[in-house]
Amino acid sequence: MATTDAVSLKSTCHCGAISLTVTxxxxxxxxxxxxxxxxxxxxxxxxxxxxxxxxxxxKTKTYVWGDGDLEFHFCETCGCVVYWWRILAGADGIHEVGINSRNMNPMEVLLVERRIQYDTLVGAIRDGSLKHPDDIAKYV
Structure with a gap:
């Protein structure tokens, strides 16, 4: 498991127009x-x-689907998916963000634990009428 000590880690789309840096x-x-x-x-x-x-x-282009709570951002120039952003911020105004680590230097994140989580595969979105045709979750 990787340490979470202070670093400078950059995630950049292919053309370099969109970069995110974390510490x-x-x-x-x-x-x-x-x-x-x-x-x-x-x-x-x-x-x-x-x-x-x-x-x-x-600029980024966005895509929102399903429950409409996540906004996926893509570089408008090269098309790389760079991050998702939880549309509704917490009470403190802070948003949850998923950064696409495939846009990071793979050697810099080599020792970070990798998981393949299947819970979202069967986890129903809130409104079953908005589900994707390939969604196998059970709706009541």
């Missing part, structure tokens, strides 16, 4: 298996918005 290693990297993340082949490192320095020389 600690992620606790783990998750390869979520929900209907969208498995298609992105993203490997998420989780942070809070107040831990991230966003440097955007370009």
């Amino acid at each position: 600690r290693m992620p606790e783990m990297i998750n390869e979520c298996q929900c209907t969208i993340c498995r298609r992105y082949a993203a490997a998420w490192a989780y942070y809070y918005s107040n831990e991230i320095d966003f440097q955007q020389k370009g």
Whole structure:
């Protein structure tokens, strides 16, 4: 398991227009298996918005699906998925953010624990009418 000591870790899209810098290693990297993340082949490192320095020389395009609580951001130029952002902030105004660690130097996150979590595969979104056709979760 990797240490969470202070570092400077950068996640940058292919063209360099969107960069995010954090000052600690992620606790783990998750390869979520929900209907969208498995298609992105993203490997998420989780942070809070107040831990991230966003440097955007370009614009992002967004995609929101299902319950509408996560906004996925892509570089408008090269198309890389760079992060997701929980639309509703906590009471303190801080958002949860998943940074795509596949945009990081793989040698810098080599020792971070990797997980493939399947709970989202069968975890129902709140509104079953919004589910993806490949969603196998049980709705009541």
